[in-house]
Amino acid sequence: PLIITAAIIFGVGAALAYFSGFYIDWLWFKSVGFTAVWSTVLITKAQLFLIVGLLTSALISSNIYIAYKRRPLYVPTSIEVNGVERLRAQIEPIRRLVFAGIVAALTYFAGSSGMVFWQQWLLFRNSTSFGVKDPQFGLDVSFFAFKLPLYQALIGWAISTLILAALASAFVHYMYGGIRTQVQTERTTVAARVQISILLGLVVLLKAVAYWFDRYALALKEGRLITGLTYSDVNALLPAKAILSAIAVVCALLFFANIVRRSWLLPAAGTALLAISSVLIAGIYPGAIQQFQVKPSESSKEAPYIQRNIDSTLSAYGLNDVEFTDYAAIDNPSLASLAEDAGTLSNIRLLDPALNSPTFSQLQQIRGFYAFPETLDVDRYMIDGVKRGTVIAVREVNLDGLADDQRNWFNDHMVFTHGYGVVAAYENTAEADGAPKFAESNIPPSGKFDIDQPRVYFGEQSPAYSIVGSDGSQPPIELDFPDDKSANGQTNNTYTGAGGVPIGNMIQRAIFALNYQETNILLSNQIGSESKILYDRDPKTRV
Numbered sequence: 001p002l003i004i005t006a007a008i009i010f011g012v013g014a015a016l017a018y019f020s021g022f023y024i025d026w027l028w029f030k031s032v033g034f035t036a037v038w039s040t041v042l043i044t045k046a047q048l049f050l051i052v053g054l055l056t057s058a059l060i061s062s063n064i065y066i067a068y069k070r071r072p073l074y075v076p077t078s079i080e081v082n083g084v085e086r087l088r089a090q091i092e093p094i095r096r097l098v099f100a101g102i103v104a105a106l107t108y109f110a111g112s113s114g115m116v117f118w119q120q121w122l123l124f125r126n127s128t129s130f131g132v133k134d135p136q137f138g139l140d141v142s143f144f145a146f147k148l149p150l151y152q153a154l155i156g157w158a159i160s161t162l163i164l165a166a167l168a169s170a171f172v173h174y175m176y177g178g179i180r181t182q183v184q185t186e187r188t189t190v191a192a193r194v195q196i197s198i199l200l201g202l203v204v205l206l207k208a209v210a211y212w213f214d215r216y217a218l219a220l221k222e223g224r225l226i227t228g229l230t231y232s233d234v235n236a237l238l239p240a241k242a243i244l245s246a247i248a249v250v251c252a253l254l255f256f257a258n259i260v261r262r263s264w265l266l267p268a269a270g271t272a273l274l275a276i277s278s279v280l281i282a283g284i285y286p287g288a289i290q291q292f293q294v295k296p297s298e299s300s301k302e303a304p305y306i307q308r309n310i311d312s313t314l315s316a317y318g319l320n321d322v323e324f325t326d327y328a329a330i331d332n333p334s335l336a337s338l339a340e341d342a343g344t345l346s347n348i349r350l351l352d353p354a355l356n357s358p359t360f361s362q363l364q365q366i367r368g369f370y371a372f373p374e375t376l377d378v379d380r381y382m383i384d385g386v387k388r389g390t391v392i393a394v395r396e397v398n399l400d401g402l403a404d405d406q407r408n409w410f411n412d413h414m415v416f417t418h419g420y421g422v423v424a425a426y427e428n429t430a431e432a433d434g435a436p437k438f439a440e441s442n443i444p445p446s447g448k449f450d451i452d453q454p455r456v457y458f459g460e461q462s463p464a465y466s467i468v469g470s471d472g473s474q475p476p477i478e479l480d481f482p483d484d485k486s487a488n489g490q491t492n493n494t495y496t497g498a499g500g501v502p503i504g505n506m507i508q509r510a511i512f513a514l515n516y517q518e519t520n521i522l523l524s525n526q527i528g529s530e531s532k533i534l535y536d537r538d539p540k541t542r543v
Helices: 002-031 035-069 079-115 118-125 141-175 190-220 231-257 265-316 335-340 357-364 409-415 506-516
Strands: 377-383 386-394 422-430 436-441 465-468 478-482 490-493 532-535
Touching: 002 035, 002 506, 035 079, 035 118, 035 141, 035 190, 079 141, 118 141, 141 190, 190 231, 190 265, 231 265, 357 422, 357 436, 377 422, 386 436, 409 465, 409 478
Parallel strands: none
Antiparallel strands: 377 386, 386 422, 422 436, 465 532, 478 490
């Protein structure tokens, strides 16, 4: 009874831990008003799990069943067969149970693998035309964005499934005497030869299809020079893939011909030819073209394909209709020319957002538990009636900046919950000592922006989760900023925003405690009936 009870408790706990993640995801999507997205993804994953799992299991298990039903009735004895006989004797009494276990395992693992293609399937199902043709193949660009990834995934699934089916069938035939490696002639029965020939022929035939679709995938290739097709791709690799596809079709026919022949010599020779051809035609030949034709005159050879890349990039960003006007450079500008270009000159950025983060930290970090990103942002604002460019960043909370004696669960998740304020420097103005001239800075915020809400609860560096909010029965505990004028040396806040997931009742707390494996969420008396938990706080994730 103790073992059974422990097993039940373990199983229930594992199930709760597994499904709590689904529920927490649903709560998050509910908090941002997009539960339809969550349900669409979940339903799609469930459908793919069932379809891929059942189909894969059916294909492999049916071949196992066929191999078993077509086993020979009499098998000569030998030392090798005696070993197989012992294995067969162990499996035979529980054959049905073993078969059911194989079906269940195949369904689970294949279905789990199929779920990862939910995005490709949704893109395929909801694909729309771009109205733009690919310059190489003449296909609408939507084919490469929405359809090709799913086609390649289906081809890969079919090849791997048929290979597993062939291996499983070969094992069953071997175990029951359909394949006899110890004899000199007729090492396979007719049933074994026919079944394995058909499966391997289908594998090679699908490989021919894969080679053909590889041609289209070259349009998405990330190269050293550009994204897409280059000279060697068009003039060497594309023909090579087509030739390999034709060779694979011939090899597949040789496997199918083996149904009526009694020799594996031709299929083996065809497979060897395909392997050698893939190395020579798709590997060495394009490399030779690149080395001896392209490199000596790369600029002229690659120019048309670079231009394709430029045209596609301009089109993607909506810049293909831009009008270009030559600007006559002046070696010795006059006051009149400078006055004419004053609008441009006054907006030339002097501060580099990639280099100014250490300066922001030195001048405006205020405390070690605040931080700025390594690369700052650039934005423009109306300041004193003039649109001014700024280098800008929010002052986010940084738990790694806390002293060791300050690090505990309460501080990490209930006190240091948010950053405070924004720092913006004019992009083309500096102080007399060379420091950035700030349009907005300090704590509390001061400057030109007139900020009403300086607290940063959702940011790029926010903690994994924070528990915020209160029912008003306790004083605020969320640190706003250090304040020497206050009684306790700091100003605190209580979150009142609309974001976050309620965590006031014990069921919610228990679920989050299980998900984060943190008992303090369940036991802390600082969590009130109106408390919320904030997680997945990166603005990109939320948007």
